[in-house]
Structure formats: structure tokens, C-alpha cells
Amino acid sequence: MKVKHLVLLVLGFLILVPLILNVLFPRVELYLAEKNITEGNEKEKQEILELLNTTKIESKKWEIIQKYMIEDGLSRQFDIYISPSFTMGGSPIDDSTIYFTSDEKIPFLKEYIKEAPVDGYLHSAAMVLSSIFQSEGEVEKAKRVLHDTSHRFTAQDSYFREELLIERIRIAKNYREFDEANQYIEELLDSLDESHHDIIAQIAQLKAEIILQQGDIEKALVEVEKAIKNYEEKYQEDIEEVPDSEKDNFPSIENHVYYQSLKTLERSLKVSNNTGKPVSISGKVVRSDGTPMRGVGVFLRDKQNANRSVSPEDSFQVITDSEGRYVFNGVIPKDYQITLGFYYSQISGWNWSVNMDEWIAVDGSKNITYNIVLQKLIKIREPVNEKIIKDKIVHFEWEAVEGASYYNIGFGFDIEGGSIGTGSINRISSTEIDIPIDDIYNINGGISIDEEGVVDPVSLLAYTNPENRFNWNVSAFDEDGNLITKSNGYRLDDKSIGDLPFFYLKERELTNADKLLLDNQKDEALKEYIINYENDSNDLHSLRMITRLIGVEDVGYGKKEDEKVVSYLEDLAIKSPSESTLFRLMHYYYDENKWEDFQKWFDKYIDIVKELNEYTQSIYASALMKQGYHEDADHEFKEAMKKDGSNRFVGHWIANELYRKGLTEYVTQIAKDNPFHSYSGNEANWLVILNNCIEESKSFSDYEKELTKVLEIFFAGDTEELDNWLAYTNKPQMKKLIEAIKSVK
Structure with missing residues (x-):
């Protein structure tokens, strides 16, 4: 099957959503997975347990335990991981999965680590059993399993032995048993061969983390620097023993995971020390309802690791x-995010509503309390269970949520291997609504692109495809716009599954142009859509598809709208106004610096959406700034930053205030209070950039005058003159500032 990528066409604020399970998620058959396990596979599960209890053939018993009780614990400790930046897990379950509970696994894993063959599976069995004990609060048992199993490995299998003992140290550290952890470290170091660089590096990092948890940054930094120096010396000794003919193929020290981990910690400690x-x-x-959640994994992760899979080596877990x-x-x-790890039984019917x-x-000034409350999933009522809808009005209904001020409905549709979720109807004050079918048709879907760059036609037809299946979800918000709970989440038992959020829209039939499109004949389909619209100016479907097909092969983040599509977009916006169409027009004229047209379509956009989200408010603020309305822009930027946890447009706000107030403490405070958060890892550090400019300005008498002039060039959209200045300026820090401002999108 071809690999699919996702490009979000329409709502710019959606473009930065990481391409993870929040956007491209498994089919909602996931909701039925546990039901299949508990019903259809219960008999097979009991047969397996019976076989494990009665078989006299040990090799067969070990094979079954490996398959059903060890392998499913190798890739992850918990069934499902949820964080602000990603959701992971759940999807491997299918109709044939046999899921065993911790209580069912424990006796067989205990037997396995005592009597099974000594190999990699033995190491994994000990890790899985230790993890289970930790989740049940049995920390001593968790450590003992690792220690006892380590003794089964001989010198020939020392790597497995050492990894188990490293994990025992990590557990002691995580539970603040520092004296015990240090004792384990000394015991392991006494038995280690000096050639085991990676194990020694892991121990050094754990020692530094223990020191750090006791509050001594300087001492932790000394420990890390000593470990790095030792690693580099040992690496140099190793490379000197390699024949000259093979040195080019010898792995660079930069590719050594544990060395890089030490270097990362060193950088963090140096910054934090100041x-x-x-x-x-x-x-x-x-x-x-107040029920405490025992046995939930909690992982504290910095920006560098926030959107990566959870690892046993995570420092804070x-x-x-x-x-x-x-x-x-x-x-x-630093700035951190929490990731939570759940077993199916813990999260079924509940969700963590986090933005x-x-x-x-963390600024180092005070301890922080961060409580997490799981909310019940919203029950949906209509439409459900693959209902076929042929009317021009679609009725949606769901249960009320206490404290909710309004609700948003989100939509999704099936594609090969998954589903795309894009588009919404927002700020609904009731728990039911009748939506004209054209309003759903007007929602642009995300565009699915395979590894060869071919656009999936199903994603272009989106919600107008009568042969596809759609899904919906509802989210509840309080009066301040904070998410309370939602309907989409993990429903993995009979009690919580309820009705499934699927429906079909069969009010229309596929046209010949639609069939050409589904046959991947995009050019021919576009020609026929254009002919259809020319022959019938009321053919909204053809008009809608023209706006989706023109320039579709050039779609991508940061790409401007194709000029040829604008007149069609304007027609569609007049005949069937929608949030997505008006947004595209507004954004096109913003990119072109055509402010009269921008304002025209912005006014129509605000009439529909009523309230700006963080992205559109930032765009509006930027438009005001570029037109010279700097005080109004300042107000809009302030309001946008209150809504936007990423502070994506803070660079434009800084540009606006630099123009108004110069390189002042007021501007640096904006940068300090509103750091830019990006999952790409390439975000601008505005505070550092500004401080560098302040330092550079001391060498130039006309520095701020030139900065004001360059900002005026940027506001005016004079790309040629700005590029010329960037090419010839003798002020490198100011150049970095302007380049960073240019890159804000």
C-alpha cells in the first residue's frame, strides 16, 4: 500500500497540526476492536489459557507466552499514549487480536523468567513484568524482577544483563530512592568492562539526573562533562584501532545515541545554570467524578522530545x-508537555481534553502543580450507525455537557487505510442543529497525497461523495473557550461503545466529471466541471470542484493560491458563502497585499464565523500592521496571543512594536512572555534574537533608524528591495531578525 501524506488546503490555522493520529487516524473500527476481543475472541483466549496450563511441551508454552504476552509489550509499556501533541496506540488491535490482562499475564511471565531459555525474549519478559508491577504500585517487585532475571544471563549475554540493571537504577531514580540508585550504580560499575561505552554513558547520565533531582545543576554539569570527555577518549581509542582502509565507514561519534543524549543534557544544563x-x-x-487514576504513566517531555514516541530512556517518567x-x-x-500512558481499561469512555x-x-522560580482531569466522552445521538441521508437538511444531536457554553461539530471521511478529519461547524449553542447539506458539501477535506505526489481524488470530493462514508464528532467548550470534553476517543467496552458516528450523504449522485476524477483523470474532470458550470451558473457542485482542482498539484504549506482560481472562489463565496471559501479569498488578498479586497472578504468572513480564532486574528493583526494601523494591530496581537499557546505570530507582534517603540525592554518582555513553540524544532528564539540586536546596536549610531526603515520595506511588501538589503547589510544580527520576521507564517 502506498504511503499517504496529508496536506491541509484550506484553514491555515490547521496547517501546523502535526501529521499524526490527531489528523490522520485509524478507521473508527477501532471503537469495535475491544468488543470483538471480549466477545468473538473470548473462546479462543480461554483455549490459549487452558493450553498454557496443561501443555507438557515447554517449547510450545514459551512460544505462546512470547506471542501473546511478551511481544505486545515490547513496543510500548501502555496501550495508548495521549499528549497535547499526539495520540498513539490502539490501532494495532484488529478482529484477530487476543488481549490478555495484567492479572492473566503475571503468573506466566513469572514462570517464563525463571525457566524459559536465556535469550532476548527473557530480557523482554522481565521488562514487561517489571512494567506491570510498576503500574500496580509494586515498585520493589519491579526492581526485584530485573535484578533476579539479570543473574540468568552469562558473561556472553552481558548486554542484556546490564540493560536490566540499568532499568533497575532508572526505576529507583524515578521514585527518588537516590541512595539505593547510587548503590546499584556502584555495583554495576564494579562488574563492567571499560569497553562498554554505551552502558557507562547511560550510567553517567543517570548519575547526573540523580544529582539534578537533588537540586545541584553545577555538580550535574560536571558529571556530564566528565562522561562526555571519557566517551570521546574511548571513541578515539577505538577508531585508532581501525585500519585506515575502513575508517571512512566507521560510525561518526555524532551517530552514537547515548553520546548525543549526554550532549543534549549538557546543553540544557549550561543554559539552565544561568x-x-x-x-x-x-x-x-x-x-x-473524583476517582483517582492509579497506574497511569506520566512522562514529562521537553520541546525536543514532545512529539516523539515515548522511550524507556525518557528522563522524567x-x-x-x-x-x-x-x-x-x-x-x-524549559518548556515541557505531559504525556500520559493508559491501559485500555483506564481510558475507555474517557478522554484527556488538552489543547x-x-x-x-518552567522558569526556575517556583515549584509547579499540574493536575489532570479526565472527562467522560460525549454521547452522540444522531446521525449514527451508518445512517443514509437523502434530505437537504442533516440533523445532528448529542447529549448536554455540564458547564458547556457552546459546541463544535467536526467531520471526517474515509480514505484508503484510514480517515481524514477536517472542517467543522462552530459555536453551536444548543445540543442539536439542522445543517443544510450544502454547508457540509462546502467543507474542504484535507488532501491526501501518496509518496509519489499523487493526490487522492477521494479527498478532493470530500463530503460531496455519495459513495463514501463520513464520521462526525462534537466538542464542548466553556464560556472562556476552554475545551471541556468531546465525543471522539476510546470506547473499548460494551458499556462505553454506544452508537457509532458514521453516516452517508446520498442526496446527490456522482456526475460524469466526478467519475473521471475518481478514475484519476483530474485534467479531464476539471475541463468537464468548467463546461458544466459555463452551461449552468447554478451548478454549485461543479463550481465547488473547480475551486478544489485548479492548482491542486502544486498544493503545499506556504504556497500561494493559484490566481486562476480566484474568480471561481469569488463566485462560490457569493452564491454559497462558507468559512473555508471566504478564508481562502481573505488569505489570497493578504498574500498579495491588496488591502481593500482583503477587508471586503474579511468582513464577510467575520459575518459567518462571528468570532476569530487565534490564526485568523493573527492574520488580521498582521494585515493592520502592514497597512500602518500599528496601535490597532497591537490590540489584535494581544488578543490572538491569549488564544494561541504556540505564539506562532509573536514575531509579527514584535515587528509591530519595534516599529512603534524601538529596541526597548517592552519589546523584549513580549518575547519573554510569549515564546514561540513549534514541533519542527526550528522555531525562532525571539528573546535571543532581540538581545543580540541590542548588543549589536551599541556599535552603530543609526541602528534603530535603519531598523525602522527596513521594517517599513517589509510592511510595504517590497520583496525585491528587502532581499537587496538582506544581501548587502553589514549588520548580521539585524539581518537574522528581519529573516525571522519574514519567516512568520
Whole structure:
């Protein structure tokens, strides 16, 4: 099957959503997965348990345990991981999956680690069993399993032995048993061969993390620097033993994972040593009914790791106790996100309603409390269970949520291997609504592109395709716009599955142009759509498809709208106005610096949406700035930043205030209070950029005068003159500032 990518065409604020399970997610058959396991596969499961209890053939028993109780624990400790930036897990389950509970696994894993053959599976079995014990609050048992199993490995299998003992140290560290962890470290170091560089590096990092959790950044930094120097010396000794003819193929030290991990920690400690002291982050994980969530994995992750898969080597990881409590100590000043790990039984019917751009800002001045409340999923009522709709009005209904001020409905449709979710109807004050079918047709779907760059025609037809299946979800918000809960989540048992959010729209039939499109004859389809529209100016479907097909092969983040599509977009906006069409027009004229046209379509856009989201408000603020309305722009930027946890447009706000107030403390404070968060890892550090400019300005008497002039060139959209200045300026820090402002999108 070809690999699919996702490009979001229409709503610019959606473009930055990471291409992860929040956008391209498995088919909602996931909702039925656990139901199949508990019903259709229960008999087979009991047969397997019976076989394990009665078989006299040990090799067969070990094989079954490996397949059903070890392999499913190798890739991840928990079934599902949820964070602000991603959701992972759940999708491997299918109709044939046999899922065993922890209680069912424990006796067989215990037997396995005592009697099974000594190999990689033995190492994995110990890790899985230790993880289960941790989730149940049995920390001593978790450590003992690792220690006892390590003794089964001989010197020939020392790597597995050492990895188990490393994990025992990590557990002791995570539970603040520092004396015990240090004792384990000394015991392991006494038995290590000096050639085991990676194990020694892991130990050094754990020692530094222990010191850090005790509050001593300087001492931790010394430990890390010593470990790095030792690693580099050992690496040099190794490379000197390699024949000259093979040195080019010898792995660079930069490719050594544990060396890089030490270097990353070193950089963080050097920065933190000048910005603040280590603090603690603690809190509770509870359900909204007050039930504490025991055995939930809690992982604290910085920007560099926030959108990566959880790893056993994560520095900050712990499991909640019987009261749902967790605590992390020695947290150095940075921005962090929490990732939670759940078993199916813990999350089924519930969700963690967290915004994608929710960060925990640690400045080193105080300890932080961060409580997490799981909310019940909203029950949906209509349409459900693959209902076929042929009317021109679609009725949606769901249960009320206490404290909700309004609701948003989101939509999705099936594609090969998954589903795309894009588009919404927002700010609904009731728990039911009748939506004209054209309003759903007007929602542009995300565009699915395979690895060869071919656009999936199903994603172009989106919600106008009578042969495709659609899904919907509803989210509830309080009066301040905070997400309370939603309907889409994990429903993995009979009690929580309820009605499934599927429906078909069969009010229309496929046209010949639609059939050409589905046959991947895009050019021929476009020609026929254009002919259809020329023959019938009321043919909204053909007009709609023209706006989706023109320039579709050139789609991509940062690409401007094709000029040829604009007149069609204007026709569609007049005949069937929608949020997505008006947004495209507004954004086109913004990119072209045509402010009269921008304002015309912006006014129509605000009439429909009523309230700007963080992205569109930032675009509006930027438009005001470029037109010279700097005080109005300042107000709009302030309001946008309150809504936007990523602070994506803070660079434009800084440009606006630099023009108004110059290189002042007021502007640097904006940068400090509103750091840009990006999952790409390439975000501008505006505070550093501004401080560098302030330092550079001391060498030039006319520095701020020139900065004002360059900003005027940027506001005017004079690309040629701006590029010329960038090419010849003798002020490198100002150049970096202007380049960063240019890159804001």
C-alpha cells in the first residue's frame, strides 16, 4: 500500500497540526476492536489459557507466552499514549487480536523468567513484568524482577544483563530512592568492562539526573562533562584501532545515541545554570467524578522530545500512585508537555481534553502543580450507525455537557487505510442543529497525497461523495473557550461503545466529471466541471470542484493560491458563502497585499464565523500592521496571543512594536512572555534574537533608524528591495531578525 501524506488546503490555522493520529487516524473500527476481543475472541483466549496450563511441551508454552504476552509489550509499556501533541496506540488491535490482562499475564511471565531459555525474549519478559508491577504500585517487585532475571544471563549475554540493571537504577531514580540508585550504580560499575561505552554513558547520565533531582545543576554539569570527555577518549581509542582502509565507514561519534543524549543534557544544563534553579512538577490524575487514576504513566517531555514516541530512556517518567499522584523533581528551566500512558481499561469512555499548544513553562522560580482531569466522552445521538441521508437538511444531536457554553461539530471521511478529519461547524449553542447539506458539501477535506505526489481524488470530493462514508464528532467548550470534553476517543467496552458516528450523504449522485476524477483523470474532470458550470451558473457542485482542482498539484504549506482560481472562489463565496471559501479569498488578498479586497472578504468572513480564532486574528493583526494601523494591530496581537499557546505570530507582534517603540525592554518582555513553540524544532528564539540586536546596536549610531526603515520595506511588501538589503547589510544580527520576521507564517 502506498504511503499517504496529508496536506491541509484550506484553514491555515490547521496547517501546523502535526501529521499524526490527531489528523490522520485509524478507521473508527477501532471503537469495535475491544468488543470483538471480549466477545468473538473470548473462546479462543480461554483455549490459549487452558493450553498454557496443561501443555507438557515447554517449547510450545514459551512460544505462546512470547506471542501473546511478551511481544505486545515490547513496543510500548501502555496501550495508548495521549499528549497535547499526539495520540498513539490502539490501532494495532484488529478482529484477530487476543488481549490478555495484567492479572492473566503475571503468573506466566513469572514462570517464563525463571525457566524459559536465556535469550532476548527473557530480557523482554522481565521488562514487561517489571512494567506491570510498576503500574500496580509494586515498585520493589519491579526492581526485584530485573535484578533476579539479570543473574540468568552469562558473561556472553552481558548486554542484556546490564540493560536490566540499568532499568533497575532508572526505576529507583524515578521514585527518588537516590541512595539505593547510587548503590546499584556502584555495583554495576564494579562488574563492567571499560569497553562498554554505551552502558557507562547511560550510567553517567543517570548519575547526573540523580544529582539534578537533588537540586545541584553545577555538580550535574560536571558529571556530564566528565562522561562526555571519557566517551570521546574511548571513541578515539577505538577508531585508532581501525585500519585506515575502513575508517571512512566507521560510525561518526555524532551517530552514537547515548553520546548525543549526554550532549543534549549538557546543553540544557549550561543554559539552565544561568536562568534558574531546578524545581518540582507534581499533580494528580483523576476522573471528573473524583476517582483517582492509579497506574497511569506520566512522562514529562521537553520541546525536543514532545512529539516523539515515548522511550524507556525518557528522563522524567513515573507511574501514579493509589491517589493518582505523580511528582518530578530536578526539572530545569524549559518548556515541557505531559504525556500520559493508559491501559485500555483506564481510558475507555474517557478522554484527556488538552489543547495541542498547552505547555508547562518552567522558569526556575517556583515549584509547579499540574493536575489532570479526565472527562467522560460525549454521547452522540444522531446521525449514527451508518445512517443514509437523502434530505437537504442533516440533523445532528448529542447529549448536554455540564458547564458547556457552546459546541463544535467536526467531520471526517474515509480514505484508503484510514480517515481524514477536517472542517467543522462552530459555536453551536444548543445540543442539536439542522445543517443544510450544502454547508457540509462546502467543507474542504484535507488532501491526501501518496509518496509519489499523487493526490487522492477521494479527498478532493470530500463530503460531496455519495459513495463514501463520513464520521462526525462534537466538542464542548466553556464560556472562556476552554475545551471541556468531546465525543471522539476510546470506547473499548460494551458499556462505553454506544452508537457509532458514521453516516452517508446520498442526496446527490456522482456526475460524469466526478467519475473521471475518481478514475484519476483530474485534467479531464476539471475541463468537464468548467463546461458544466459555463452551461449552468447554478451548478454549485461543479463550481465547488473547480475551486478544489485548479492548482491542486502544486498544493503545499506556504504556497500561494493559484490566481486562476480566484474568480471561481469569488463566485462560490457569493452564491454559497462558507468559512473555508471566504478564508481562502481573505488569505489570497493578504498574500498579495491588496488591502481593500482583503477587508471586503474579511468582513464577510467575520459575518459567518462571528468570532476569530487565534490564526485568523493573527492574520488580521498582521494585515493592520502592514497597512500602518500599528496601535490597532497591537490590540489584535494581544488578543490572538491569549488564544494561541504556540505564539506562532509573536514575531509579527514584535515587528509591530519595534516599529512603534524601538529596541526597548517592552519589546523584549513580549518575547519573554510569549515564546514561540513549534514541533519542527526550528522555531525562532525571539528573546535571543532581540538581545543580540541590542548588543549589536551599541556599535552603530543609526541602528534603530535603519531598523525602522527596513521594517517599513517589509510592511510595504517590497520583496525585491528587502532581499537587496538582506544581501548587502553589514549588520548580521539585524539581518537574522528581519529573516525571522519574514519567516512568520
